[in-house]
Amino acid sequence: MHFRAPRLPPPATRFPGFTLLEVLVALAIVAIALAAVARAVGVSTDSEAQVKERMFASWVAQNHYAELYARHVFPNLGSRFGNTTEAGRSFVWEESVSTTPNTDFRRVEIMVRAPGQDHVAARIVGYLAPVQEPK
Numbered sequence: 006m007h008f009r010a011p012r013l014p015p016p017a018t019r020f021p022g023f024t025l026l027e028v029l030v031a032l033a034i035v036a037i038a039l040a041a042v043a044r045a046v047g048v049s050t051d052s053e054a055q056v057k058e059r060m061f062a063s064w065v066a067q068n069h070y071a072e073l074y075a076r077h078v079f080p081n082l083g084s085r086f087g088n089t090t091e092a093g094r095s096f097v098w099e100e101s102v103s104t105t106p107n108t109d110f111r112r113v114e115i116m117v118r119a120p121g122q123d124h125v126a127a128r129i130v131g132y133l134a135p136v137q138e139p140k
Contacts, residue, residue: 058094058119058126059126059127061091061092061094061096062091062096062119062126063117063126063127063129064091064092065089065091065096065098065117066098066115066116066127066128066129067129068089068091069089069098069100069115069117070113070115070129070131073100073113073131073133074131074133077136079111079133079134079135079136080100080111080113080133081102082102082103082104082111083101083102084100084101084102085099085100086098086099086100087100088120094119095119095120096117096120096126097117097118097119097120098115098116098117098118099116099118100113100114100115101113101114101115105132109134109135110132110134111132111133111134112130112132113130113131113132114128114129114130115128115129115130115131116128
């Protein structure tokens with residue numbers, strides 16, 4: 006007697022679907038992609054807060070310079086400090102007035118920081134001249 010082993014169908018038709026290994030690899034790829042997306046969203050949120058702080062600090066500096074210009078005052082040499090609020094946030098400004106080669110002008114540098122911060126969130130430099138009274 007001669008026994009023959011039963012013939013099995015080809016693997017593709019034997020068990021339709023994915024193997025456990027294929028499913029695990031796919032899940033790992035999806036998990037890595039989702040982790041990368043979550044990280045990108047977190048970084049984007051942090052960046053947005055920093056951009057807002059710099060924008061508001063820039064407004065504080067521009068407003069302070071515009072106020073000096075609008076008062077038509079030739080500022081005294083030296084430094085002054087102050088506090089202000091912009092869009093519900095507190096800021097500390099520093100105004101430094103120095104001479105220029107042309108004695109008719111003063112260099113005004115305004116730096117703005119968030120309270121308790123060392124880094125300057127905004128800085129502008131402008132030049133002011135004494136106002137000539139009309140004759």
